[in-house]
Amino acid sequence: MKINYKRLFIASIFLCLALGAVFAEYKFPPPEFESNYSLPVMQRPPARAEILAYLDIFILLAVILLSAWASLKKRSRNIIMLLSLFSLLYFGFYKEGCICPIGAVQDAALALSSPGYYMPFTAVLIFIIPLAASLFAGRAYCGGACPHGALQDLLLIKELKIPRWLDRSLSLFAYIYLGLAVLFAVTGSTFLICKYDPFVPFFRLTGPFSMLVTGGIFLVLSLFIGRPYCRFICPYGALLKPLSLVSRNKVTVTPDKCIVCRLCEDSCPFGAINKPEKPEKRNIKKGALPAILFISGLLAGVILGNYTGAFCSAYNKEVGLAVEIHAYYEEGPGPGGISDEVKVYLDSGESPELLFTRAEALKNKFKKGGSLLGLWIMFVLGLQLLYASRKPKREIYEPDGARCLSCGRCFMDCPVERQEQLKRDGQRNVK
Amino acid sequence: MEENKTKKISRLEFLKNTGRGIFLAVLGAAGGAALARSKKSSAVWQIDPAKCTQCGRCATECVLRISAVKCVHNFSICGYCNLCFGFFQAGQRDLNSGGENQLCPTGAIKRKFVEEPYYEYTIKEKLCVGCGKCVSGCTAFGNGSLQLQVRHDRCKNCNECLIASACPANAFVRIPAASPYITKEGNENKL
Numbered sequence A: 001m002k003i004n005y006k007r008l009f010i011a012s013i014f015l016c017l018a019l020g021a022v023f024a025e026y027k028f029p030p031p032e033f034e035s036n037y038s039l040p041v042m043q044r045p046p047a048r049a050e051i052l053a054y055l056d057i058f059i060l061l062a063v064i065l066l067s068a069w070a071s072l073k074k075r076s077r078n079i080i081m082l083l084s085l086f087s088l089l090y091f092g093f094y095k096e097g098c099i100c101p102i103g104a105v106q107d108a109a110l111a112l113s114s115p116g117y118y119m120p121f122t123a124v125l126i127f128i129i130p131l132a133a134s135l136f137a138g139r140a141y142c143g144g145a146c147p148h149g150a151l152q153d154l155l156l157i158k159e160l161k162i163p164r165w166l167d168r169s170l171s172l173f174a175y176i177y178l179g180l181a182v183l184f185a186v187t188g189s190t191f192l193i194c195k196y197d198p199f200v201p202f203f204r205l206t207g208p209f210s211m212l213v214t215g216g217i218f219l220v221l222s223l224f225i226g227r228p229y230c231r232f233i234c235p236y237g238a239l240l241k242p243l244s245l246v247s248r249n250k251v252t253v254t255p256d257k258c259i260v261c262r263l264c265e266d267s268c269p270f271g272a273i274n275k276p277e278k279p280e281k282r283n284i285k286k287g288a289l290p291a292i293l294f295i296s297g298l299l300a301g302v303i304l305g306n307y308t309g310a311f312c313s314a315y316n317k318e319v320g321l322a323v324e325i326h327a328y329y330e331e332g333p334g335p336g337g338i339s340d341e342v343k344v345y346l347d348s349g350e351s352p353e354l355l356f357t358r359a360e361a362l363k364n365k366f367k368k369g370g371s372l373l374g375l376w377i378m379f380v381l382g383l384q385l386l387y388a389s390r391k392p393k394r395e396i397y398e399p400d401g402a403r404c405l406s407c408g409r410c411f412m413d414c415p416v417e418r419q420e421q422l423k424r425d426g427q428r429n430v431k
Numbered sequence B: 001m002e003e004n005k006t007k008k009i010s011r012l013e014f015l016k017n018t019g020r021g022i023f024l025a026v027l028g029a030a031g032g033a034a035l036a037r038s039k040k041s042s043a044v045w046q047i048d049p050a051k052c053t054q055c056g057r058c059a060t061e062c063v064l065r066i067s068a069v070k071c072v073h074n075f076s077i078c079g080y081c082n083l084c085f086g087f088f089q090a091g092q093r094d095l096n097s098g099g100e101n102q103l104c105p106t107g108a109i110k111r112k113f114v115e116e117p118y119y120e121y122t123i124k125e126k127l128c129v130g131c132g133k134c135v136s137g138c139t140a141f142g143n144g145s146l147q148l149q150v151r152h153d154r155c156k157n158c159n160e161c162l163i164a165s166a167c168p169a170n171a172f173v174r175i176p177a178a179s180p181y182i183t184k185e186g187n188e189n190k191l
């Protein structure tokens, strides 16, 4: 009995404390109204319906399949053009860009490196589907389904030829950009690709001034240069290139045998058509020199990358905060007072040592990632040099497996194709 | 000669097939791992009100010219104060809705008499720019019934929210699209 009293006493103390806490939570207790006033309800406009995300996947799949069929089987530029117009309207102006496979590269990288990251199922599919398709049907995504590509493609009016060497060198940038974007994504710093996307502000018809300016530049460039973003910048293109190089089916200029009439030579606005070549006498210098050069190149890449990584880490929020906090403890608040970041951190009451350790770890991650990035760039560079110096035996005109964007422009320049079409039309008329 | 050629072509074919096999395996592994970690529901951006410090960047950093972030009111925890710290400027002369007394730079808060001594405050969302001034006043001196939220009828759901990457308090989180708000009353997303 005695114990029970004690319990009751303790319980009532807790009850009082709890009641006190409830009232203390609100400095001004919510009133009991005497008039028949009813509390308004907070409006909560819903987010885009979940089912629509699945519809997007379905449409993406359908457009890629159609585009593959139009570029490989039906061989019709008109259908490809209609598809890209649809994609521009749907994925571009209706869906307003996000999320697209190009940006999903970063989500995938982040999800793979840090398990806690919220990556929806549909985003994974958006990332994977075009890549998988390119292993079987070439860059069907680029041809008909990518709104970025479609916008540039439909804008091209007067094409300026870019010398081959310049085209090939500029296109190396895409690999560097891809590496950088992955580095920034896995360190949780920022999504470079999204931050500097030139076309999304146009799909939305609004955006930060800097984005609108870059977008404007790319739009003007697209009038004269065939798909500048696709060829030189797009990091997703950098992934698609090696995949479509080994694709099972490839776009061909001619439906039958190439008769080497040279009519299609200049028809590709992206410089993707390879000419027939006779293999020259190969005079590859045997010996250790190329190998030594390559290995020292890789080493230089690693070392330079390490420095670049350390430099890039300054753009990470956490590292930046650590620098600021350090300065604050060393020199006190600067002339402009303390920043919001510092204020929030000081209020949190965490020991700065913890922050410094975290920042140090991040910086190391950046350095390591930077080294890998350097290795990657050197590797791509070496591969590209090897690829360029290789003199394959080629007897016909054919699109480059990696660079062809499946646009179908070259088809109608081929006399064999036109002949076939005439034949088909004739058959139809006879029927 | 002819035989030589076919051999060469088949060697190329073989290389290609191997390459395709390798890429397919890598793609499958990466995709599988990503799928295993992925969440079923789509994601949206939202502000965790417990972390937000009303720094004002929500008004300036959004990709939209007028931010997708707005002030919302949790009526059930509001004190219906006559002197509302979210509505009146500090040092106001009179407790009336004269523009010179108001804290909100766009006059987006409506003050309505309910009964002595209570007043109701509602946000006219069209006018709100998400600067958080009222939220700051209410949180510091009042009940904290005003808070900032990403409004999903406006938000473009950027792959990386620009406000999130600028927020000094790391208050932005990704939450399931099915319950896309974190409000102080009737909270569906307890964090």
Ligand code: SF4
Pocket: A102, A141, A142, A143, A146, A147, A148, A149, A150, A229, A230, A231, A234, A235, A236, A237
């Ligand atoms: S290369 Fe061009 S078409 Fe292909 S994904 Fe990139 S932007 Fe789109």
Ligand code: SF4
Pocket: A251, A267, A268, A269, A270, A272, A273, A399, A400, A403, A404, A405, A406, A407, A408, A409, A410, A411
């Ligand atoms: S389909 Fe023809 S024109 Fe179009 S990118 Fe490929 S090679 Fe060039």
Ligand code: SF4
Pocket: B047, B051, B052, B053, B054, B055, B056, B057, B058, B132, B148, B163, B166, B167, B168, B169, B170, B171, B172
């Ligand atoms: S940026 Fe962050 S801290 Fe500033 S008002 Fe927005 S949510 Fe709050």
Ligand code: SF4
Pocket: B045, B061, B062, B063, B064, B067, B068, B069, B150, B154, B155, B156, B157, B158, B160, B161, B162, B163, B164
């Ligand atoms: S996701 Fe984009 S539109 Fe939405 S609040 Fe953030 S920046 Fe604004």
